[in-house]
Amino acid sequence: MIDPKLLADHNLTLEEYKRIVSLVGREPNITELGIFSLMWSEHCSYKSSRAFLKKLPTKGKHVIQGPGENAGIIDIGGGLAVVFKIESHNHPSFIEPFQGAATGVGGILRDIFTMGARPIALLDSLRFGPLDNPRNRAIMDGVVAGISSYGNSIGVPTVGGEVYFDDCYSKNPLVNVFCLGLVEKDKIFYAKAEGVGNPVLYVGSKTGRDGIHGATMASAEFGKETEQKRPNVQVGDPFKEKLLLEACLEVMDKGLIVGIQDMGAAGLTCSTAEMPAKSGTGISINLDLVPQREEGMTPYEIMLSESQERMLLVAKKENVTEVQKIFAKWDLDAVDIGEVTAGRNLRVSFCGETVVDVPVDAVVNLCPVYRRPSRKPAYLQAVQKLDLPPLAGDLGAALLKVIASPIIADKEWVFRQYDHMVQTNTALLPGADAAVLRVKGQKRALAMTLDGNALYCYLDPRTGGAIAVAEACRNLACVGARPIGVTNCLNFGNPEKPEIMWQFKKVIEGMTEACRIFEIPVTGGNVSFYNDTEGLSIHPTPVLGIVGLIGDVDRLIGPGFKEEGDAVVLLGENRDELGGSEYLRAIHGLEKGRPPGIDLEREKAVQEVCIQAIASGLVRSAHDISEGGLAVCAAESCILGRTEIGCVLDLEDKARPDALLFGEAQSRILISASGTHLSKLLDLAAEKGVPAKVIGRAGGKELVIRQSGRDVVRLPVHRLFLAWKNALPEALSVR
Amino acid sequence: MKFGVVIFPGSNCDYDTFFVLKNGLRQETVFLWHKDHDLRGVDCVVLPGGFSYGDYLRSGAIARFSPLMQEVREFADRGGSVLGICNGFQVLLELGLLPGAMLRNKNLKFLCQYVHLRVDNPETRFTRRTRRGQILRIPIAHFDGHYFSPPETLRDLEEHGQVVFRYVDEKGKPTEAANVNGSAAGIAGLINRRGNVLGMMPHPERASEALLGSEDGRLIFESLVQP
Amino acid sequence: MRVRILVSFKESVLDPQGQTVKNALLTLGYGFVKDVRQGKVFEIALDGITEEQARRAIPEIADKVLANPIIEKFTWEILTEQKKV
Amino acid sequence: MRVRILVSFKESVLDPQGQTVKNALLTLGYGFVKDVRQGKVFEIALDGITEEQARRAIPEIADKVLANPIIEKFTWEILTEQKKV
Ligand SMILES: Nc1ncnc2c1ncn2[C@@H]1O[C@H](COP(=O)(O)OP(=O)(O)O)[C@@H](O)[C@H]1O
């Protein structure tokens, strides 16, 4: 009988093992066991999440490919489609921040170009522990350098992203990377292994012993024994990947291959099992032919290695020489290691012996699906109860502090390290609400953003999930883009804890509802469970990656005020909501209260007004009100233009002054417009039933906010600018 | 004017440069492959930005040995126009077509941002569409752009007007803060004595369309095209 | 006192830099090159500690600051006069 | 045969990486650190040439490829067994 320790090492339960035995029809050997352990890991099989993910809406007129392939695909017209996906690389980035983050970029890029698309944009969502801890600073420094090194070198611009800080990420930083590629609709490729007798080609880097069990590592909690897991981290080779990218796109463009799959998590195992499983075929390969970097590798090691920068191709027989010629041009080998077979098994031989012979369906599709128990967490009641602290005396001082909170402060320290302009499409640089890329030769442009407020999700997962979608869409609306597709990365704790499962369920419910109302399809994503270290879980952290389309790139606007004298208009309504705000966290040290409520229909109407107003050229700037509330939004609008421009806002709301300034009530956008366009803008809003009110005027050198005629904030814009600009570099340069 | 844009393994601004020359300036433009020996009859060779050979050893150190670069050297010796942008500039330094070497940026980080350049020599075939002292707003994107050469060389470069572009602030002052990568004498662009080989760290091809935020870089390509 | 610390990737870790240099050398005709590994070298000048103290401090520094023990290994030596670069 | 080549900046060239390491060490309390210089190390495995040939080829390789003589200098040695990292 099987050794329980061996099973534990492979993260398999006894029940799962018994199922394997019955599926294979005998006891698996060690290599086969390794294969099942990888493919049945949480990371690859989605066994705890699948049942819930099914609820997400995935249909839409323009969806070419929904979940189930390496990335989702949406038709954008004009014969073009966008291919996009988000992936996490959390655990490796904690163990080795630079290489962990770098190889995360490498992995998501391969997911995109395997489909025939040229990657044109990267975005990254990063979460770290507070920067007063040197360890957290070192992690952030390494992660940013790693992303920068890989993305810059391969020549894909990193055009946006987000950075958050919270204690819960101190031992569990999150590194989620999103990539978007552009493909001609009739040149899309899939991970297929069709055509019995077609050769299977191995291309890219040689296989080494690196990263064995990377996928299972991402599927278990971290503890003190992390040390032993160390060698699992790989070193990335962006130069090799650049060659691989060019060579793969060239063979695909010439139509020389049948199917292609990257070897990322779970390496050769994943690609040789998934490709035939999708095509109803089998694959037979000979490991002696696999290019190896190290001597004496066992079949187990070769099959489970997660060496980077590798791909598996299935080519048409008659094209092999041509394919090899193209790879040779890029200084790469394309080695024929096997063929597509009729039997639906994965057969692997090594030194003349068959070392693996298992049904691909069993490996890929027959992993048990779990409906793990869920229970409402006990902490919720305590954290949702908020006794508002007494009103701070000087709200101007509070604003200076909130705007310098690392969550809100300028992120240039990060994105200056990323080449965000290569490929010369970036029409709106990092720092705006969403990144905007022109499509060469077209009037239309693409907008994209990553968003997710984990504190809201911690305080109320369902509302948090809905707001994450709404806020991402609002960011797109602020640049005039209508959302067309969603990808998402769900970062959670250990799903075997019922409380975590409950959070997961609720967040998905919220996201599902929002996606339905916005009518945007989810085309894929990634789930990262087991983000716990020594028993502590991170806040539930969904990261939404939403892509939008802009009709006319010449109408593009940014978040900063443009002209003195322009009217400042509030779309939406101020409300007395302080729960879950950055103000409470930064000024009072409280992560408490209920997050702001959200009326999704209202939200949609507000965004529609903004999109239409921009398309009609009625507005000169638009900025969404989110973390930090109205005061921070106004200050940023003063700062973010080509030159600093002040403003005076006159508010009549009855709310508590700090709630009015810093509350994060949803569905609000701050717009500036010239006098000539104002009435049309207000008419448009009225027509859609959206509250819109002129609340002030841009101009001068100060930010002045009045409530019922009394100044509550009066600050020179330049002071706000300096506080916002210097906060992150200063926090990071402390010794 | 016929342009040739060189592709090394790891070049990544090759298409960007090609796009500006072909679609923006409507010039005949071809790609040149690093393994070839043929310059395909071009009038100007452009070495684009990127990370040739990953820049793993030193930026530009391996690309200089490409077969094509031997042709480019002879082409330059015959007086042909050669423009090296970013990694292309680094290749020209390694090749010895321009003097000096590149060190890591002074803050030891990759820098991608707009900078201001002052034209200190408008009398070259690469800058004749600019004025002396004109300020150009063009982005940089590099890790190793900290120009170095020994004091004698620097003196020599200044004496012969070989410093074409210098990092300055928006008013045209060569301040320490404006010299973001720490280059000797704030040097952002250099020309050889003969005036036919220019290397520059900033990316003019990223500043050749209003939509992208600046058209100042276009002046450099237009200078070359001008009869 | 001067010490020299060499830091390089562990054997099983991919060394893209070394690989690239190796390929370049082969293309240039140095066919006798079988393998290249690239690493970092640190030369540190010390003052005010005994050799014995240095022998304890240096590996600590290397492990904690100069090398990343997850993927790198290091060796070190105290430099006698003629060994300085 | 294995050779080791050390490449480092000439004295006249500023070494900001070394400076950064030095500052890091000082903040960590290693007050006895007076100076740090950072460089590169290459370990090359050779095959099919005599030691004499290697003694001619290695400095050539170092000078032509591994180091940039404008900013860098190098030293090299043939490694005896016990010296391998
Ligand atoms: N959060 C999610 N929402 C929607 N689809 C998801 C989510 N997470 C994963 N998926 C989809 O499940 C499918 C299985 O993922 P797979 O490609 O095996 O994962 P990976 O590439 O992460 O190893 C993919 O198509 C992926 O897009």
Ligand SMILES: [Mg+2]
């Ligand atoms: Mg995948």
